[in-house]
Amino acid sequence: MLSYQHAYHAGNLADLHKHALLASALDYLTRKDKPLSYIETHAGRGLYDLQSEQSRKTGEAATGFARAEAEGWLPRDHPLLRAVANVRAVHGPRSYPGSPLIAAQFLRFEDRTHLAELHPAEYEALRQVAGFATLHARDGFQVAQAVCPPTPRRGLMLIDPSFEVKDDYAAIPRQIALIARKWNVGAIALWYPILTDHRHMAMTATLAIQFPDALLSEVRFPPARQGHGMLGSGMWVLNPPWGLADEAKRIEAIFRDRA
Known part of the structure; x- marks a missing residue:
């Protein structure tokens, strides 16, 4: 199925949770003078307009990142806020970066990036803003299997499916096990809705x-609107970078206190 478009949900509270952890992980990984690989299996379009018709229709950005930004949920020097500010300096104050453009704010010339996106319209939009990456208009898990183990071997993979099909929940552990077998040193991050x-x-x-030592971070929040079925956000990370577990605890505490 290819009906999902993240433009309706960009900048919601789930994005805040996911992107805060992603930015923190990449901020740490890129402090070391060693190249890395960054891989996304479901990249989306990479850049969103929070005043678009889609965004205003759901109101999720207004009750998500926009609210958190106005109320100061994150410290001013948080890696996510730095990444968003950099993107807005180029693309304007209404913009919000998806995970590919968040990653781009940390990645360096020597790093290697693979972004997979199967949806034709989303892929074309991604192509306009992701010149820094190798793009794949293919199934993301096929790409992950093809490029792993990547060069450089150090790095991070984000798995961020739409979960349009219930079978995704059963298939993903099998896919991760295959990827981890090929790339046992990689940080593998999975986002999922609650x-x-x-x-x-x-x-x-x-x-x-399968992976008893992996990091699990979950946050809860009220439905964005009446009848909306998402009550929270989860991030599971195999081989988490140093300090990410502490950052997850800080983010979880913010959601408990503010959401």
């Missing part, structure tokens, strides 16, 4: 058995 039926729980239970 929905009213808690369908993610079987998936995270399987991952906990």
Whole structure:
């Protein structure tokens, strides 16, 4: 299925959770004078307009990143806020970066980036803003299997599916196991939604058995609007960079106090 478009949801509270951890991880990884690989299996379009018709229709950005920014949820020097400020300096104050452009604010010339996006319209939009990366108009898990282990071997992969199909929850642990077998030193991050039926729980239970030392971070928040089924956001990270577990605790505390 290719109906999902993140423009309706960009900058929501789930993005705040996911992107705060992603930016923190990349900020740490790029402090070392060693090249890395960055891989995304479901990259999206890379750049969003928070005043677009899609964004205003759902109101998720207004109750998400915009609210957090106005209320000062994150410290001013947080890596995510720095990344957003850099993107807005180029693309204007209404813009919000997806994960590819957040990553681009930290990645260096010697780093290597692979971005996969199967949706034709989303891929074309991504192509306009992601000249720094090798782009793949293919299934993201096929790309992950093809490029792993990457060169350089040090690095991070973000798996951020739409979860349009319930079978995704059963398939993802198998995919991660295959990737981790090929790339045992890579940080592998999985984002997932927490929905009213808690369908993610079987998936995270399987991952906990397979990878008992992985980081699990979950936050809860009210539905963005009446009838909206997402109640929270989860990030699971295999081989998390140093300090990410502490950052996850800080982000979780912010959501408990503010959301």
